[in-house]
Amino acid sequence: MSTVPLQQLSSQEVVDTTRQFNFGTWRYQKGWSPLHVVDAEGCHFTDSSGKRYLDFSSQLMCVNLGHKNPAVIEAIINQARTLPYSAPGYATTARAELSQLLLEVIPKGLVKFFFATSGTEANEAAIKIARMFTGKSKIIARYRSYHGSTMASIAATGDPRRWPVEPGGKGQGVIFAPEVNCYRCPIRHEYPGCDIACADYLEHMIENESDVAAVIAEPVVGTNGVLVPPPEYFPRLRKICDRHNVLLIADEVMSGWGRTGEWFAVDHWNVLPDILVTAKGITSAYVPLGLCATTARIASFFDDHYFAHGHTYEAHPMTLAPAIATIHEMQRLNLIERSRVMGQYLGDKLKALAQAHASIGDVRGLGMFWAVDLVKNRKTKEPLNTMPEKLAGKPLVVDQVAAELMKAGVLVQSWISHLVVAPPLIIEKDEIDSGIVALDRALAIADRHVEA
Ligand SMILES: Cc1ncc(COP(=O)(O)O)c(C=O)c1O
Numbered sequence: 275m276s277t278v279p280l281q282q283l284s285s286q287e288v289v290d291t292t293r294q295f296n297f298g299t300w301r302y303q304k305g306w307s308p309l310h311v312v313d314a315e316g317c318h319f320t321d322s323s324g325k326r327y328l329d330f331s332s333q334l335m336c337v338n339l340g341h342k343n344p345a346v347i348e349a350i351i352n353q354a355r356t357l358p359y360s361a362p363g364y365a366t367t368a369r370a371e372l373s374q375l376l377l378e379v380i381p382k383g384l385v386k387f388f389f390a391t392s393g394t395e396a397n398e399a400a401i402k403i404a405r406m407f408t409g410k411s412k413i414i415a416r417y418r419s420y421h422g423s424t425m426a427s428i429a430a431t432g433d434p435r436r437w438p439v440e441p442g443g444k445g446q447g448v449i450f451a452p453e454v455n456c457y458r459c460p461i462r463h464e465y466p467g468c469d470i471a472c473a474d475y476l477e478h479m480i481e482n483e484s485d486v487a488a489v490i491a492e493p494v495v496g497t498n499g500v501l502v503p504p505p506e507y508f509p510r511l512r513k514i515c516d517r518h519n520v521l522l523i524a525d526e527v528m529s530g531w532g533r534t535g536e537w538f539a540v541d542h543w544n545v546l547p548d549i550l551v552t553a554k555g556i557t558s559a560y561v562p563l564g565l566c567a568t569t570a571r572i573a574s575f576f577d578d579h580y581f582a583h584g585h586t587y588e589a590h591p592m593t594l595a596p597a598i599a600t601i602h603e604m605q606r607l608n609l610i611e612r613s614r615v616m617g618q619y620l621g622d623k624l625k626a627l628a629q630a631h632a633s634i635g636d637v638r639g640l641g642m643f644w645a646v647d648l649v650k651n652r653k654t655k656e657p658l659n660t661m662p663e664k665l666a667g668k669p670l671v672v673d674q675v676a677a678e679l680m681k682a683g684v685l686v687q688s689w690i691s692h693l694v695v696a697p698p699l700i701i702e703k704d705e706i707d708s709g710i711v712a713l714d715r716a717l718a719i720a721d722r723h724v725e726a
Contacts, residue, residue: 288322289309293307309680314329314337315341316340316342317702327683327684328685328705328712329697330684330685331686331694331695332696333685335533335694335696336553336555337558337559338554339555339558339700340698340701341698343560346557346596353595357591359590359592360591361586362586362587366589373387375601380552381545384546384550386572386573387566388403388566388567389590390553390565390587391563393525393553393564394423394424396565397427397490397527398422398426400488400525401413401523402582403566403583404523405487407487408520408521412447412486413449413488413490414479414483414486414488414489415432416451416495417432417452418432418453419431419453419525420433420497421492425439425446430490432453432498433497434664438665451472451476454470454472454501455495456504457499457501457635457647465504470507473514474514477514480514486518486520487520487521488523489511489520489522490523492525492527492528493538493540493542493545494529494534496643499647499689500645507543509543511545512546515548521548521549522547522548524547524550526540526551527551528554529643530554534640534641535640535642537610538552546569548571548572549566549567550565551566560596562593563593563594612699613641613699616699617639617642617643619703620701620706621639623706624639624695627710632652632721633717633720634648634649635648635649636649642697642701643696646713649691650723658691661690670690671719671720671723672689672690672691673688675716675717676688678715678719684708697709
């Protein structure tokens with residue numbers, strides 16, 4: 275049987291082949307018609323018809339440097355020429371250089387690194403390490419959260435992506451705490467009068483559960499609504515964990531690498547987690563890399579205890595060299611500062627949209643990381659759609675808004691009843707302005723669903 279060389283495929287054949295032979299993730303397969311993307315540069319990507327799209331969500335909140343950064347591409351080419359693979363048991367120059375560089379940018383006190391190939395795997399490592407180190411089994415996670423797709427990380431995921439794989443996905447000692455969500459407080463309190471009771475409730479859980487190894491939390495919750503905690507929350511949680519000898523795992527897969535206007539979100543509150551997990555922006559997503567970083571206390575435990583974890587692709591040189599280039603580029607372009615300044619500009623523009631659209635219930639964010647929360651009714655804060663509707667594959671209003679934006683040449687990620695606006699950190703003001711104009715128009719769709 276002869277096969278057609280890929281370059282001869284028409285765009286329609288590319289789409290049809292993809293649809294027929296690949297799984298579309300987190301969706302019903304029926305109706306999947308993936309866009310054929312052929313190029314990307316800076317804050318834009320291009321489809322096979324030549325149409326350009328503003329990437330207003332950095333794909334999956336991961337292309338922090340923008341597309342096709344030449345220094346990162348050069349690093350990939352050079353590493354491929356020098357040493358494309360080496361088993362994890364060996365030392366490599368890329369591994370040593372990245373480790374030294376990480377010590378400069380990640381929170382001080384995190385000194386030992388395990389390199390995986392996704393955020394999911396890095397969380398999997400974190401959970402195993404926490405259990406091995408503490409000798410305890412339970413993990414406290416929070417409902418509005420996503421920690422990954424494999425068994426332990428989906429078990430720790432609070433959002434409805436966990437539901438279809440239960441009970442297997444849940445049966446690993448994970449228990450859920452209320453999230454910190456000042457817009458829709460799950461325990462109906464109001465900040466600051468609440469004195470962040472949601473944090474104290476975690477202490478109640480720890481005391482009543484026993485056997486708790488770790489609390490895992492996204493310092494700024496990502497996909498589930500860019501939930502920014504009050505400044506006291508993480509320092510309080512740190513103290514609670516310390517009091518009970520429970521580890522604090524910060525999942526910075528999405529919130530890391532300048533996204534919130536600091537290298538890592540925990541830097542906003544000077545909190546040192548016992549384990550920090552990250553991925554995505556570490557290579558601007560050009561190659562798959564995840565990182566699980568631990569303190570010296572955890573690291574030294576494994577000097578004379580068996581470290582029962584590893585992968586063929588752990589510390590894969592092709593993933594490490596581009597991370598070095600990414601960090602250097604972020605430093606050269608001063609992207610942390612830029613995320614703060616341009617993020618403020620973006621946030622102000624989004625807040626101004628709320629004046630014009632009754633469907634906008636809340637605009638919240640930090641740095642270059644924003645959510646536009648859409649509601650039927652500003653008073654009741656009832657969302658336009660629900661989690662069960664999402665899992666049932668019902669057409670959601672946010673998805674219609676996102677589709678309208680794509681028609682206008684702007685990608686914005688949508689989730690249940692909010693949009694996540696998180697462009698590359700290199701974005702310019704005129705690009706932000708054009709994204710806002712498109713959003714302004716597309717929100718007319720959501721406004722039609724507001725209760726009279
Ligand atoms: C906070 C968080 N943790 C973990 C993950 C999983 O990372 P990955 O998709 O690289 O496996 C994600 C992905 O979006 C995430 O946002």
